[in-house]
Amino acid sequence: MRPVFIAASPNTQSDDVREALRQLVTPWRWYDPEPVAAFEKQVSDFF
Numbered sequence: 001m002r003p004v005f006i007a008a009s010p011n012t013q014s015d016d017v018r019e020a021l022r023q024l025v026t027p028w029r030w031y032d033p034e035p036v037a038a039f040e041k042q043v044s045d046f047f
Contacts, residue, residue: 009016023029
């Protein structure tokens with residue numbers, strides 16, 4: 001696992017930390033292709 005570069009987000013809120021921890025303890029969600037497809041669609045619509 002790569003370390004987090006904390007200088008990249010100096011305004012991190014407590015809810016951001018909570019979400020990061022939630023993502024770490026739910027690895028089965030990492031491989032769900034649906035959110036990736038939705039993100040790619042949003043990016044392609046933006047550009």
